Amino acid sequence: MSDATDLVTRARAFVGKPAATPVAARDPVNLPAIRRWCDAMGDRNPVYQDAAAARAAGFDGIVAPPAMLDVWTMSPFRPGGRASTERMQVLELFDAAGFTGVVATNVEQDYDRYLHEGDRVHCTAIVEDVSEEKRTALGVGHFVTLRYEFTDDAGDAVGRMLFRVLKFRPPLAQAATAQAAAVPKSIPHPRPAVTHDNAFFWEGIKARRLLVQCCAACGRLRHPPGPMCPQCRSLEWRTVEASGRGTIHSFVVMHQPRLPALHYPLTILLVELAEGVRVVANLLEAGAQQLQIGRAVALDFVEVEPGYLLPAFRLA
Amino acid sequence: MSGFPRDQAAIVGIGATEFSKNSGRSELRLAVEAVTAALAEAGIDPAEVDGLCTYTMDNNPEIEVFRNIGGRELRFFSRIHYGGGAAGAPLQQAALAVSAGIAGVVVCYRAMNERSQYRFGSGYTPPPLPTAESAHYGYYVPFGLMSPASWVAMAARRYMHEHGATSEDFGRVSVVCRKHAASNPRAWFYQQPITLEQHQASRWIVEPLHLLDCCQESDGAVAIVVTSSQRARSLRQTPVLIRAAAQGAADDQQMMTSYYRRDITRLTEMELVAAQLYAQSGLAAADIDAAILYDHFSPFVLPQLEAFGFAGRGQAKDFIREGNLELNGRLPTNTHGGQLGEAYIHGMNGVAEGVRLVRGTSCNQVPGAANVLVTAGTGVPTSGVILARPE
Numbered sequence A: 001m002s003d004a005t006d007l008v009t010r011a012r013a014f015v016g017k018p019a020a021t022p023v024a025a026r027d028p029v030n031l032p033a034i035r036r037w038c039d040a041m042g043d044r045n046p047v048y049q050d051a052a053a054a055r056a057a058g059f060d061g062i063v064a065p066p067a068m069l070d071v072w073t074m075s076p077f078r079p080g081g082r083a084s085t086e087r088m089q090v091l092e093l094f095d096a097a098g099f100t101g102v103v104a105t106n107v108e109q110d111y112d113r114y115l116h117e118g119d120r121v122h123c124t125a126i127v128e129d130v131s132e133e134k135r136t137a138l139g140v141g142h143f144v145t146l147r148y149e150f151t152d153d154a155g156d157a158v159g160r161m162l163f164r165v166l167k168f169r170p171p172l173a174q175a176a177t178a179q180a181a182a183v184p185k186s187i188p189h190p191r192p193a194v195t196h197d198n199a200f201f202w203e204g205i206k207a208r209r210l211l212v213q214c215c216a217a218c219g220r221l222r223h224p225p226g227p228m229c230p231q232c233r234s235l236e237w238r239t240v241e242a243s244g245r246g247t248i249h250s251f252v253v254m255h256q257p258r259l260p261a262l263h264y265p266l267t268i269l270l271v272e273l274a275e276g277v278r279v280v281a282n283l284l285e286a287g288a289q290q291l292q293i294g295r296a297v298a299l300d301f302v303e304v305e306p307g308y309l310l311p312a313f314r315l316a
Numbered sequence B: 001m002s003g004f005p006r007d008q009a010a011i012v013g014i015g016a017t018e019f020s021k022n023s024g025r026s027e028l029r030l031a032v033e034a035v036t037a038a039l040a041e042a043g044i045d046p047a048e049v050d051g052l053c054t055y056t057m058d059n060n061p062e063i064e065v066f067r068n069i070g071g072r073e074l075r076f077f078s079r080i081h082y083g084g085g086a087a088g089a090p091l092q093q094a095a096l097a098v099s100a101g102i103a104g105v106v107v108c109y110r111a112m113n114e115r116s117q118y119r120f121g122s123g124y125t126p127p128p129l130p131t132a133e134s135a136h137y138g139y140y141v142p143f144g145l146m147s148p149a150s151w152v153a154m155a156a157r158r159y160m161h162e163h164g165a166t167s168e169d170f171g172r173v174s175v176v177c178r179k180h181a182a183s184n185p186r187a188w189f190y191q192q193p194i195t196l197e198q199h200q201a202s203r204w205i206v207e208p209l210h211l212l213d214c215c216q217e218s219d220g221a222v223a224i225v226v227t228s229s230q231r232a233r234s235l236r237q238t239p240v241l242i243r244a245a246a247q248g249a250a251d252d253q254q255m256m257t258s259y260y261r262r263d264i265t266r267l268t269e270m271e272l273v274a275a276q277l278y279a280q281s282g283l284a285a286a287d288i289d290a291a292i293l294y295d296h297f298s299p300f301v302l303p304q305l306e307a308f309g310f311a312g313r314g315q316a317k318d319f320i321r322e323g324n325l326e327l328n329g330r331l332p333t334n335t336h337g338g339q340l341g342e343a344y345i346h347g348m349n350g351v352a353e354g355v356r357l358v359r360g361t362s363c364n365q366v367p368g369a370a371n372v373l374v375t376a377g378t379g380v381p382t383s384g385v386i387l388a389r390p391e
């Protein structure tokens, strides 16, 4: 991992130095900008917008919401990306090394005084810290901590902000997750793969009949379906309709993962049919407490989606 | 039927990436990192590799690995199907190829971003093509029985019923694996042992399996270099002989759901592997000094102990309760922490630990370990190997 060590060394060379060219706010602190911010944030405190209320509260006039501290010097939106003076070389180092993802993880602001209409804010961002490589839920990455110093025209401090971002390698899984999230909520219930060999089984279930394959030559029953009798190798077969009586050979109670159409915790049975073959199906209308191996069950069917039937069992 | 070329091939190098939840790089890169690390450990130039073996579930074709490592002539390549059941079989392929003179240096590898790119535990979605393989899942997935844990749980419940094993007996497997992982710096759960109480308190995934009965999901890669035992003598590592290597699929074998056998509490495919390994090696259970038993889910460690004759039928719970899987027990097991504790690299990391045990370099070394058993995935067509120290 000498690459990673090298990257951290190069990034840490920026610690204590300005992250980008210091900037002065394009506009002084002003009421229209404050109004827009308060509307967006749902902040109805009158001292930010009503001079009389502000004076009643002991101010000389309206003041800006303190949390707007970094708003005044934010870089404007540029469709082509940031201007060279606005870019932070320390972050670009990580971009170049494949850590192209960015997410803000911490913001802490300190205020020295309220900002008034007409104040012009100046800002210098300083690289405070660069972490070792970390494994995070978003991916492998480095935390970069920036300290923003805010001053007025006189050069006096008005506040500061600690801003931490995670620069991470975007894992491929993120794309897949985003796709999954885009799938409509009504995910179809999983369908079986129907082949020449098992079509009779699924057709039978559509007709509320549980059919078991039976060798036409030697009479042996088999499930799951297959083209050849493992006992006599005959390719000829017919079907026998199960009586629907059986006993629980084993069972599980599913908690995870879940299918949207089913109710959880979900009881799934391995049933030994009276005919001697076993099938897997759900248990209807009974809690797991009542279950035990050997318990008698009876066949039923459940419609998991309109027109989509599955066999299921009830306690007999 | 013991025509296996016993002791004729040897493992001469092992390599791995770190084990993580998000490798941050491609599976192919993990593969080539592990393969070249293993070759470097062996002191063999990658250009000498003329054989590659992996799993069908591996997403890194042999030719991609081969051209990336600068290979020249690939004479032998093969892949083994059935998920983690392939953990031992590539070594069998390699040993056969090397002893037959078909290939000189065969590297077995498994590389995956199983945790960050896809998760086996998230449930199976059948492919749209109607094939025998996709048809199989139709008998389970529509009913919600759709994860490896759930397929194992069905057999585990029956095992508990027939043999009186309890969830705590499964938990004891997890506890000992996590104990061993706690002193293995490579392990994801390094320095994080668990108690039986924590196991019992962990949430249900699918009853009767708790969360702590289930192995991790991991990103990482492991590679193993195999060459002839003769050449191994002149290489830099202590050779680890492939004393025996076998595959097995048995009566009415299904992929994880062999529910239609008369007795679903046995792993008859593993019994078949055991019989072959003992016949090939001339060894018996009493000769095995340590074991790496596939532990994707703790319950299937019990019937494995029975399949290999370490415990009688249904008596694995007693064998475990007596502390026999501990380092000072009769059969120190999963000394790296297993897949429950170290990482889930589809069993290939267990092979690497088997090599370390025979070399005497495990971080939980079993003194004098001369014959080490390594098994592959359970509930599926499977495989196993016995690794041995030269006389």
Ligand SMILES: [Zn+2]
Pocket: A215, A216, A217, A218, A219, A220, A229, A230, A231, A232, A233, A234
């Ligand atoms: Zn027949």
